Amino acid sequence: MTAQAEETWDLVVVGAGPAGASTALGALVADPGLRVLLLDRSDFPRDKSCGDGIAPHVLDVLAEVGVADVVDDWAPVRHLELARGDLRVARAMRREAHVVPREVFDARLVERAVAAGAVLRRHRVASVDTDGGTPLVSGRLAGRVVVGADGAHSLVRRTVLGERRQRRAIAIRGYAPTTEAVRGRQVIRYGLGRHPSYAWAFDRGDGWANVGYGELLAQDHDGGSPSRRLLLDQLEGLIPGSASTGGQWRGHHLPLSSWRWDQPDGPVLLVGDAAGLINPMTGEGIYYAVASGVSAGRAAAHSIADGRPGDAGARHRRDVRRLLARHLRHTWTASRLSGSPRVVDAGIRAAARDQHVFDTLVEIGLGGGRIDARLAGGLVRSLIRPPRPTEPRGS
Ligand SMILES: Cc1cc2nc3c(=O)[nH]c(=O)nc-3n(C[C@H](O)[C@H](O)[C@H](O)COP(=O)(O)OP(=O)(O)OC[C@H]3O[C@@H](n4cnc5c(N)ncnc54)[C@H](O)[C@@H]3O)c2cc1C
Structure with a gap:
């Protein structure tokens, strides 16, 4: 397969959104000498349909690869209001978020990946051939490891996992x-x-x-x-x-992510939306994109250093599961529960009564939280006890 390749790279990343740029950064921070090709069908800056909400967890991950300052000139947002009909809670979040247009945020991450040594090329990937050992992208670009960061309609995902039903x-x-x-x-x-x-x-x-x-x-x-x-x-x-x-x-x-997250063995890795990693309760995906991206970049770098690029898939699966599996099961459960409007109402009431419940819901919605006893208890209380007209509604 490599014999047919016109170019051979250590790492080929398909898609240069937050997941792809973070993959390149994760790899190059682990090994600055890696040859990394970052492909996108669009020129940057480019727009992307998104709420532009950057959770603090995103910056925690970007700090690990030295680029958390990409949002520094945008004003942070501290307050969150949740409402359904007449029910409403508005409180300060424990940590501030940012709202940065993706046209700005994504282009800055790409710039930083290029500054770290990635080669950015405009190219629409048409195929990924995984039959012969070293994967071949678009029939001519060999990558010892290839990462699919090509978003919600990922071609790389379809290639390695086939057509799977997903919420x-x-x-x-x-x-x-x-x-x-x-x-x-x-x-x-x-x-x-x-x-x-x-x-x-x-x-x-x-x-x-x-x-x-x-x-x-x-x-x-x-x-x-x-x-x-x-x-x-x-x-x-x-x-x-x-x-x-x-x-x-x-x-x-x-x-939307489901109860269980999967990644096949081998040298082709999936990250971000291509890996089906969007919080099913809130639709937030940038944190999972950068977290799975940095993880994939590191897995690629370490597997290549070991001379076993084919181990990268198993390594990436283990690392992402360690980081996210428990949280994803809790968000999945929370999203199923919030399929009932009564539960949404109960959540808003409980969050209005108790800052801890509010903070826990925010965490579950953004990337780190779990359903704990106090949240569960608050929900049950709100479900079985009808609200009084004087019930507090947050600040
Ligand atoms: C309306 C909306 C609101 C949202 N709001 C939020 C929010 O407020 N906060 C939040 O955290 N998340 C939000 N999300 C989710 C978030 O937008 C995604 O999770 C995030 O963009 C995932 O990043 P990514 O890098 O995986 O994919 P993308 O950002 O989609 O990047 C994929 C890249 O791959 C490129 N590409 C695709 N196919 C090919 C190909 N064949 N060849 C080469 N390049 C290719 C594309 O051009 C693109 O640049 C929202 C999503 C939507 C739709």
Whole structure:
């Protein structure tokens, strides 16, 4: 297979979003001498449909590869509001988040990967051939390890795992002028009619807010996705003024993570959306993209150093499971529970009563949390005891 290759690289990364750029960084920090090729079908900067919410966990991972400063010139957001109908809680989060347009964030990560030594090339990957030992990308680029970071409709994933059914959501995003109700906040309003669904407005801190709406697709959504009109009508209904004053609309699918995360043995690794790593409760995926990316880069570097690039898949699977498996099982459980509007209401009430419950829900939604006894107890209390009119609603 390598004999047919026009070029041979240590690591070929397909897709240069947060997962791909982090893969390159993870590999090059582990071994600055590696030859890393970073491929993307788009030139950077490029836009990506997203809420632009950067959880603090993202920066923890980026700090490990020395690039956490990419958000430094964007104002942090401290407050989060969760609401469904008349129920509402608004509190300070334990750690601040950022809202940075992906056009900026992704391009900065790519720049840093290139500064670390990666070679960036615009190229739409057409195939990954894994039959002959060393994988061959687009029929001519050999990589001792190849990483699929090519997003929600990943070609690399289909190549190594085949067509697998996976729960998916669909969401649309735009930008609208920041209103007083949203200033300094991330606002999430759960749908009343269509469930599970929510609309969001996240203040970027520069006079604009990222606004959008997403909902879970039925398992048999082959019959078609909701129309753009319907998504925008839902957004306007939940956050009045956002769709009518917004623009730059972009929709996209979200492949939601399930109870168990899988990665095959061998030299082809999957990261980020291509690995189906999106929080099924919130739709957050950037943390999982950078965490699985850095892990894959390290696994590639160490396996190549050992002279056994084919071990990279098993190493990556072990490392990602160690980091995320327990959390992913808890988010999966939380997402199943929140399939019931009554449970969402109970969660909002419990979070309004107890800062710890609020903090735990935020953690589960962003990347590190687990359902603990106090959260479970708060939910049960809220479910069995109807709210009193004077019940506290957070700050
Ligand atoms: C509307 C919406 C809102 C969201 N909001 C948030 C949020 O607020 N916070 C959060 O954490 N997450 C959010 N997410 C999820 C988040 O956007 C993704 O999890 C994240 O982008 C995953 O990063 P990635 O690098 O895996 O994939 P991507 O960012 O999709 O990058 C994949 C890259 O691969 C390239 N590519 C694809 N195919 C090929 C090919 N054949 N050849 C070469 N290149 C290719 C693409 O051009 C792209 O640059 C949201 C998602 C949506 C849809």
